[in-house]
Amino acid sequence: MQYVIGIDIGGTNLVVGSVARDGSALVAEMSEPTQAESGAADVIDRLVALTRRVIEATRREDPAAEFLGIGVGAPGPLDTKSGIVLLTPNLGWVNLPLRQLLHDRLGLPAALDNDANCAVLGEWWRGAARGTRNAIGVTIGTGIGGGLILEGKLYHGASDCAGEIGHATIDPEGRRCKCGNYGCLEAYASGPNIALRAVEELQAGAESRLPEYVGGDLSRVTAQTVYTAAAAGDVLAGDVVAETARYLGAGVANLVNIFNPEVVAVVGGVTLAGDLLFTPLRREVARRAFKPAVAVCRILPGELIGTAGVYGAARVFLDQQGIA
């Protein structure tokens, strides 16, 4: 069978796997901690070694395996045409010619795109948004990003910056965002900001069992702690999740009005909140967006938990080579 190596470079983990050319299988998926603090050269060395192990493991499963190339998703901003990562604050990389490096070290042609685009492309190819022509993905983790599949293709914009939907203003006088602006969606609904909003309420004296989940150490509250407590019936945590749904709803309603998509896929850890999040989110979007656009749009959690980026990176390679 023919395969494309998919590589997902995250701030926390490196994930690599062999994706069947038609997307029907993901073989020999492996991951290890990124450990960005060890420096770009060391991360690349370990990534190359991990990829070689994936290739060997794939050949053990399928002795006739043939590798067409490598697709890589990395944090941006980056230049898809030259294959250069321009700047990744989380990894400390500046102007790194990642595509060429991987090509030289592994002897296979490579293609590069940003991590959010890859995750959304993966969900479109093989996950929640499959079968659509127009789908928008919202990736929620440390930050909020997005990917735009328009007329069956990933849309990049004039200089590979499109899809920065986390920094849409939802309240011009609102919370300060780490981008320097005020009232960005990310300042309310990213993982760390979901946790922070809960902690702020606790510090203001709200009653809650949340502290019990973190041994009383509020610095350990994460978005996932909030979802867990909300699912167990904690009122404060439930309020924070419902409020998150309202903020996300304002952002997603804008996307529905602007793109009139068939699917908005919400990708990332936030999907762990399940119906506690998605039910009020869908209600808020229906309340805010245009009825004819709402009528044709499904709002869905991502399906490829942890592997959307690997599938999508492989697809980026196929698309850039014109063989998808």
Place this chain on the structure above:
Amino acid sequence: MQYVIGIDIGGTNLVVGSVARDGSALVAEMSEPTQAESGAADVIDRLVALTRRVIEATRREDPAAEFLGIGVGAPGPLDTKSGIVLLTPNLGWVNLPLRQLLHDRLGLPAALDNDANCAVLGEWWRGAARGTRNAIGVTIGTGIGGGLILEGKLYHGASDCAGEIGHATIDPEGRRCKCGNYGCLEAYASGPNIALRAVEELQAGAESRLPEYVGGDLSRVTAQTVYTAAAAGDVLAGDVVAETARYLGAGVANLVNIFNPEVVAVVGGVTLAGDLLFTPLRREVARRAFKPAVAVCRILPGELIGTAGVYGAARVFLDQQGIA
């Protein structure tokens, strides 16, 4: 020469002209009041008569004139595939098969798209956004609409509803919009809302010479009155224009972050405010949006005053026929 008839159906005026196939000329442009209250049948009769006069006048100028077809821009929502106007509150039309009607009455093939899309496509083809691959148009009049030119093509979305950027939420708890939502961009920066914000300030006791421009009758204050007074140095009117720039800036910054376009063209009467509006608008976008996206994006007033919709409608015909 080969021509396409461009028709722009507005709530106020019908505008018709012959557009050279290559967009190099607009011949025999004519207009008359829409008078929607006379009913759909009468409006269509007069539109057909006006179009026949345009055809005759074009033939007088160019006896070898050949007419390829008709492009029509009309208020939506509408279905571009079937050529049916579904509902136009301003005109009182419901499920009107406009494309077929014009084809039958005028004996030429026709194509239909919405008025905002046509205006933006016109600016992209022959106006402020010419020569770009990715351009966003914001149309500001009675409402705020938009058109999206992505990878050199008008983007419609799943059901012809894309581009509703006037109803992007810029303040979740903000001004009530006539769409039923709160804090929509349109609730602040449409022509009538620009006038209304000025009138509200006057009624609250603000000092201004604005009443002198309307003989003391505040119901006659329009957005244009506000621009005129601002240009003459009226402080209140200047504040309203500057505030409009800030609201528009939040909306346009979102579009810059989402689309990473080469041009955002602002189309409609609001361009009369000139630098009083565009200078603070550009500053606000630069303050709010991502630097790499801001760096490649020009924010420009439309150039085809009053004729963008006619040019764009003609281009819609060429695109739908695949002969552009």
